[in-house]
Amino acid sequence: MEKFTVHQGVAAPMLQINIDTDAIIPSREMKLVSKQGLGEGLFAGWRYTLPNGREPNEDFVLNQAQYKNSSILLAGDNFGCGSSREHAVWALKEYGIKAIIAPGFGSIFYHNCIRNGILPVVLGNDEVLALANHVEKDPQTCQVNINLLECYVCAYNTDHQSTELEATDSVNETLRFSFSILPAQQEMLLEGLDGIALTLKSKSNIASFKQAYQRQYPWLA
Amino acid sequence: MDKTLFEKIWQHHLVQELDDGAALIYIDRVFLHERTGSIALKSLEADKRKVVSPEHVFCTMDHIVDTVIGRGDNTKVPSGKNFILATRDACIDARIKLFDVNDPQQGIVHVVSPELGIVQPGATLVCPDSHTCSQGALGALAWGIGSSEAEHALATKTLRVSKPKTMKVNFNGQLGFGVTAKDMILHLIGKYSAAGGAGYVIEFGGTAVDALDIEGRLTLCNMAVEFSAFTGLVAPDDKAIAYLKGREYTPKGALWQQAVAFWQSLYSDEHAQFDKTIEIDCADISPTITWGNSPQHACAVDSVVPFAPADATQNQLQALNRAYEYMDLPAGSALKGLPIGAAFIGSCTNSRISDLRLAAKVLKGRKVAENVNAICVPGSTTVKRQAEAEGLDKIFIAAGFEWREAGCSMCFFAGGESFGYRQRVVTSTNRNFESRQGPETRSHLASPATVAACAIAGCIADVREYL
Incomplete structure (x- = not known):
């Protein structure tokens, strides 16, 4: 899995609350028995003028020129609620989304992000709004920078760019927010770990647990 | 120290605490379906990994399979057949028990699993389907996961889980006339928001939950995910034990006695502390x-x-305005009397025999209003046959409902059947998301009894006037 350490890019605001995984990828767009080929179906219901059509709806944020190459979403609370379909995350990934910043996430969606190298960042509602206000001034230059090593998000202006990412601190000190993430999930993303490979290191523990468990609960064996 | 029911089940399944703060949790049962299970099995095979305990893995055809009478592997969902064929092949290769298209035990995963006794009190069960929380109704820790986590559970018999917080929701007093489990859970979510349960495992209790039968509890727990909870569960009581007795996959003989003795220890201790409590x-x-x-x-x-x-915050206002616009219903509009174009009874929320009996009670001797497309899809083939044995199908058909084969059907639109552009549907399902049941469909969630009443009235109606 791809590692996530630091990322900076264009951020698109989609601040409506409760954006569900049906909206992220409608079921009708999940055509293949595959994790690939889903990027085109991302937000299909909003992104195109007609269901099953491919003519871009110019009103939709990701279709607007100023949000070209967005790699970060600034979202409302409970983003990714609803269906467990991991296709939502595969579609976001294929489209080029690296991180999503929201006041809260659907629980299954959150875990699906971690499993696929997308960083879900939980910030306060006002903090997400502040970032959206920053971005809206000029999305291509008023970007967002996310640092998973030190767990902070900050506004970043490419106009005043210095070659050192650290210099972002001085660019817009007021728009720097720290976030928290469980160490397990931080490590998984930073190292690009494969959960199964990691767990298989505990294979003998699992085997001995299973033996004892089956003795105690034989009807489940 | 006094423990919650969740804490007990968690401890029973804790293989080890991991260095990174998560826990390795032992998984008793995995259930798959043709929509996401096929991808998980295929991906596992591509990675040259094996299903470690295929005897503990089950799969059903529910999400994509057609529900029209006389169905086969062909589907109205474009390319749907590929999912069916891939799932069948993968199950054969992995030696997984499959409830195939025309199997008499086929049906929606969360209907089939309880009715066959695959889910049991105190067990952990996962499925790449968000409504797996339904199965907590029998006192199991059952939750929905993504495909990658399904692969993890299949390959290791464990999951890496961060421990959720605990919430108790007590439904106190008695349900009023015409009020069902569906109304209870919709009321809770309406009052505390769709994000109200985020981060929590929720134990439902109180006198009204005690009084519910198991099928009502399945409905209640089903929508825990619409409350954004990790999952929901109800402590197993004598009703749960009586429900499970004699079902195909439950223990028999001495093992049954042993299991029951253990199940009776599964409740939250008197002074157990929950992180949050809600009283309704x-x-x-x-x-x-x-x-x-x-x-x-x-x-x-x-x-x-x-x-x-x-x-209301700016985001909340934006969401409300969008909802008014999408549903073509300005604030202040009366719901009762609003004309509808379709009525749907089905889904893992409300398609069990008690749901169909109650709906039939409303429909008996009445006719569906003109211009209402009314469809009933039993949750499993077992439910369908039981309903037919009781003559319920005749009541549905005589009233003007279409009577279908079991499956998820039109709970969601996958490119096949839909209720039509901007059609207003009253539905016993769980999600009224935009375009969920077809392009720009306007879905109104309600109990199956209310759906039946609306179908008769041709508009949104109060079921109390029809019982």
Whole structure:
């Protein structure tokens, strides 16, 4: 899995609350028995003028020129609620989304992000709004920078760019927010770990647990 | 120290605490279906990994399979057949028990698993389907996961889980006339929002939950995910034990006695601490229906579309305005009397025999209104046959309902059947998301009894006038 350490890019605001995984990828767009080929179906219901059509709806944020190459979403609370379909995350990934910043996430969606190298960042509602206000001034230059090593998000202006990412601190000190993430999930993303490979290191523990468990609960064996 | 029911089940399944703060949790059962299970099995095979305990893995055809009478592997969902064939092959290769298209035990995963006794009290069960929380109704720790986590559970018999917080929701008092488990859960989500349960495992209790039968509890727990909970569960009681007795996959003989003795220890101790508690007075719950595009847009059927609260944030206002616009229902509109184009009874929420019996009670001797497309899809082939043995199918058909084969069917639109552009549907399902049941369909969630009443009236109706 791809590692996530630091990322900076264009951020698109989609601040409506409760954006569900049906909206992220409608079921009708999940055509293949595959994790690939889903990027085109991302937000299909909003992104195109007609269901099953491919003519871009110019009103939709990701279709607007100023949000070209967005790699970060600034979202409302409970983003990714609803269906467990991991296709939502595969579609976001294929489209080029690296991180999503929201006041809260659907629980299954959150875990699906971690499993696929997308960083879900939980910030306060006002903090997400502040970032959206920053971005809206000029999305291509008023970007967002996310640092998973030190767990902070900050506004970043490419106009005043210095070659050192650290210099972002001085660019817009007021728009720097720290976030928290469980160490397990931080490590998984930073190292690009494969959960199964990691767990298989505990294979003998699992085997001995299973033996004892089956003795105690034989009807489940 | 006194423990919650969740804490007990968690401890029983804790293989080890991991260095990174998560826990390795032992998984008793995995259930798959053809939509996401096929991808998980295929991906596992591509990575040259094996299903470690295929005897503990089950799979059903429910999401994509057609529900029209006389169905086969061909589907109205474009390319749907590929999912069916891939799933069948993968199950054969992995030696997984499959409830195939025409198997007499086929049906929706969360209907089949309880009715066959695959889910059991105190067990852990996962499925790449968000409504797996339904199965907590039998006192199991059952939750929905993604495909990658399904692969993890299949390959290791464990999952890496961060421990959720605990919440108790007590439904106190008695349910009023015409009020069902569906109304209880819609009321809860309406009152505390679709994000109200985020981060929590929720134990449902109180006198009204004690009084529910198992099928009602399955409905209640089913929508825990619409409350954004990690999952929901109910402590197993004598009703749960009686429900499970004699079912195909439950233990028999001495093992049954041993299991029952253990199940009776599964409850939250008297002084167990929950991180949060919500008390609901059932006297406040009316037959409930949703008016908007989120399950939190729920209100009493005899009330009006609510106005935005004075303290609404900008995001909340934006969401409300979108919902008014999408549903073509301005704030203040009365729900009762609103004309509908379709009525749907089915889904893992409300398609069990008790749901069909109650709907049939409303439909008996009545006719579906003209211009209402009314469809009933039993949750499993077992439910369908039971209903037919009781003559319920005849009541549905005589009233003007279409009577179908079992499956998820039109709970969601996958490119096949839909209710049509901007059609207004009253539905016993769990999600009223935009375009969930077809391009720009306007879905109103309600109990199957309310759906039946609306089908007869041709508009949103109060079921109490039909019982």
